[in-house]
Amino acid sequence: MCFFKGTGDLGAQARAEEDARQERIKKGKKLIMGALSGFDDKFYADREASYVDYATPQLDDQLDDARKNLTFTLARNGNLNSSTAAQRFSGLEKQRNAAKIGIADRAKAIANQARENVERTRGELYSQLTASANPAAASNLALSRAGVLGSDPSYSPLGNIFQNVTAGLASANQGLQDRNTQRTIDGLFINPTA
Numbered sequence: 001m002c003f004f005k006g007t008g009d010l011g012a013q014a015r016a017e018e019d020a021r022q023e024r025i026k027k028g029k030k031l032i033m034g035a036l037s038g039f040d041d042k043f044y045a046d047r048e049a050s051y052v053d054y055a056t057p058q059l060d061d062q063l064d065d066a067r068k069n070l071t072f073t074l075a076r077n078g079n080l081n082s083s084t085a086a087q088r089f090s091g092l093e094k095q096r097n098a099a100k101i102g103i104a105d106r107a108k109a110i111a112n113q114a115r116e117n118v119e120r121t122r123g124e125l126y127s128q129l130t131a132s133a134n135p136a137a138a139s140n141l142a143l144s145r146a147g148v149l150g151s152d153p154s155y156s157p158l159g160n161i162f163q164n165v166t167a168g169l170a171s172a173n174q175g176l177q178d179r180n181t182q183r184t185i186d187g188l189f190i191n192p193t194a
Helices: 001-033 042-079 083-132 135-150 169-189
Strands: none
Touching: 001 083, 001 135, 042 083, 042 169, 083 135
């Protein structure tokens, strides 16, 4: 009889221990949520804006350089007021618009990646907390991870977006010069009396 009475006490003790464990886990989840509370919609919007602010001046600088190079090349070839010039400048604007869309898309991808990293970290922290039921350790780890997740990312510079803006203009001008030179040479050697 004593054996059955002890078993009942063991069940109540196990229940009490599990209730205490669940309370520690609950406390740990609150600590994790507190440590990661700064990762809200504003954080992700700021992360997105950060990349746009980083990349846009590079795009503007490249656009200015491309316009100067295109203007110089067209002027050197005598095509500054031609339909070729209009087409090239129009193409330059299309490239700029496409690059702006690319920057916005990249910024959104960076913000989404940050969101995924935070959610993955939150899940990992909850799993570790559930396994250990140690709220203090979970809190310390959450604070550490929050510091890493909140640090400013490093971005790669934009590639040369307008690298082909003058492509073909120099070779077309060279071909025109070669034809004019050949006509001059042919004119010198044609016998007008024949």
